[in-house]
Amino acid sequence: MHFVFMGVSGSGKSTAALGAVKRLGLPFAEADAFHPEANIAKMAAGTPLDDADRRPWLESLAEWIGERERAGESSVMACSALKRSYRDILRGGAPGVFFIHLHGSTDLIAERLRARSDHFMPSSLLNSQASTLEPLGPDEEGVVLDIAHTPDELVEESARAITSALGRSGR
Numbered sequence: 001m002h003f004v005f006m007g008v009s010g011s012g013k014s015t016a017a018l019g020a021v022k023r024l025g026l027p028f029a030e031a032d033a034f035h036p037e038a039n040i041a042k043m044a045a046g047t048p049l050d051d052a053d054r055r056p057w058l059e060s061l062a063e064w065i066g067e068r069e070r071a072g073e074s075s076v077m078a079c080s081a082l083k084r085s086y087r088d089i090l091r092g093g094a095p096g097v098f099f100i101h102l103h104g105s106t107d108l109i110a111e112r113l114r115a116r117s118d119h120f121m122p123s124s125l126l127n128s129q130a131s132t133l134e135p136l137g138p139d140e141e142g143v144v145l146d147i148a149h150t151p152d153e154l155v156e157e158s159a160r161a162i163t164s165a166l167g168r169s170g171r
Contacts, residue, residue, distance in 0.1 A: 001096040002074060002076075002093070003077070003099075003100060003165070004076075004097060004100070005017040005020075005076070005078045005100045006080060006082070006100065006101050006102070006142075007080065007103060008082070009109075010113040012112075013079070013102055015151050015154075015155075016100070017076050018078075019154070023155065024076075024163070026073070026076045027075045027076070028076045028078075029075065029077045030077075031057075031061055031077060031078055031079035034061055034064070036057065039054075048128040048132075054086065055089070058086055059089060061079060061093070062091075063093060065077070065090060065093030069093065069094035080129065081099065082132045083132060083133075084137060087099060096169060098162075099136055099140060099142030099143075100158050101145070102147050103135075103144050103145070103146065103147065106127070108147065108148065145158060
């Protein structure tokens with residue numbers, strides 16, 4: 001199975017995913033590292049990406065998932081995966097993609113983004129991301145976790161969700 005920590009920038013995707021990876025020993029990909037320079041420059045300038053910008057990026061992420069699948073490995077990825085259509089592209093990489101949606105108030109996320117200085121994504125794009133976000137549909141495999149919990153609690157909850165999903169899949 002393949003686990004994608006999803007949500008808007010500043011929701012704690014990388015922190016929770018890396019914590020779960022440390023506990024479970026699964027391969028990890030940070031989706032931001034797959035962005036072409038043009039996408040990073042666009043976001044750093046405060047311009048939201050459009051679907052045409054995102055498509056090749058999402059396809060490269062789906063390929064990474066597919067490579068893990070072909071190697072017989074489960075995996076973890078931190079990726080915004082804001083729209084259902086984006087998640088569909090990721091699911092194209094392999095069967096068994098499970099989403100862990102880190103969700104919370106935009107006020108809390110905005111506060112976190114303002115405190116962060118080591119990322120290309122400006123807090124001015126939060127509203128754009130929040131308006132783009134499509135929650136998981138009832139037919140999408142995944143869970144929603146509240147980011148009001150501490151990072152340690154989110155790691156614990158996500159590790160539990162991953163372990164449970166792996167147990168159900170027989171992997």
